[in-house]
Amino acid sequence: MTVLVVTLLLAACLAVWGAGRARGASEFFAAGHRAGPWLAGLAGTAAAVSGFTFVGGPGLFAVAGAGSLWLILSAPFTGALQCWVVGERVVEDRPDRPITVPELLARRLGGRAVGAAAAVAVLVGCVASLAVQARAAAVLGEAFLGLDGWLTAAAVMLAITAYTAAGGMRAGLLADAVQGGVMVLVAVGLAGAALAAAGGPLAAVGSLSTRRPDLLGAFGTFEPGRAASLYLLFALGTLAQPHYVQKFLFVRRRADLRLLPAVLTGALAAMLAVWLGVGLAGAALQAEGRITVARPDELAPRVMTLLGPWAVLLAGVAVLAAMMSTAASFLNLAAAAATRDLPAAAGRTPCGVGAARWATIATAATATVLGVGSDRAVAWLGIAGWGFFTAALLPVIALGLAWRACRPVPAAAAVATGALVDVALELCRAHLPAAVEPGLAGAAAGALVLVVGSLCSRPAGETTASPARPAPSPP
């Protein structure tokens, strides 16, 4: 309970601080483009890493063993990949930069259709992902803090909404960076403590070699094809997550990109230590009979209980920080889509910051009710997560920002096609071959629509940039 009260008090202070500073749209949605590489890197990584890394990741290791690592093995190069493919095309040394992801796509590709399609995809995906975060907050309260799930979810969402509605990403950026620092320290500490409890990494692997050899090897219990498709999904998918792209809107100037991959990669690798450390140690402890786990998600709480009350408390704080940073970005992105991008796509003047504050509150309330109110709804909404954003946005972000012949209408069709293919395949996932990932399949379908449509609709004789694109301006 003390953790929740302290969180609410800190959020209230941050809300007061941010309310006076986020008066314009640029401050509210893009933190005034004032973040350096350390701030953007830590905050961006905190927003990218959700509670799943601390609870679901180790639990997945207990089920799939080394196979689960294929979700995170691309981490060493995703920071550089994002900066190279997205950052270098987004961060410009000019004052009138885009402040939302759909606005960025609409400006680069021209026309309103792609902005509208991207805004709808961002809004749907963000509300669904927020619902999952609210559900995770309820589980956090019950598993780590010993509190009522509803109370925890309501308190956590209230805290996030307070500073996100009042201060937008001006306050959110600062909160995310602090939360990122906490997550790095706690993740490394807990991973080390868990491995020490299992006798060290070599002893843990030795124990699993004799008791659960199926968890080891290069792919654990996964088929190699499934492991490879997960690797690709999480490597390429980083380019299409709107809360990942959003951090480039915060960056102060292009030169800051040079150091950004180092900060992103270092922070992410430190946070992922908990996946490998607690997962490996927990699986070994379970195999030795030192802990009993009924469901995979119980592995991390059981390991923390074995380590002691200090570990339970620290893990609770880290999961709370992970959820809050991710949810703050989703809230701001959803508010931007509803009050700025969709009106702009309809040819109307975007609403002001006041409307965005109300949209933030409405989005948080909707997501909390959806997330905590119904297990079935969350299970279904959960499909609109990483894979949904990958399917809908990867073609327009990876190809659309780089390929100068890309046309606006095929780009909008690519967003819609990717999203629909992903949802359709997710609904029949049980019947799909193991190597088929709906998010990747949706992205492939969207890319096909984008390429074929752009080539077919390209005006005769045109060989250079689309006329819809703005001419590059001097720095």
Add this chain to the structure above:
Amino acid sequence: MLAAAWLAVGLAGAWWWRADTSTGLWWVVGTLFLLPLPIVPWLYAAWFEERA
């Protein structure tokens, strides 16, 4: 090219040691995760000015 070559070596090794409980795990963690951690951001920074 460098990244593609490293990825090909990493995946080939993972396939080769897929059934070897200990070597398979350490190969994946070492070659595909730990080894490129410091190298990739350094390569990006080294070529940043050239691309700009």
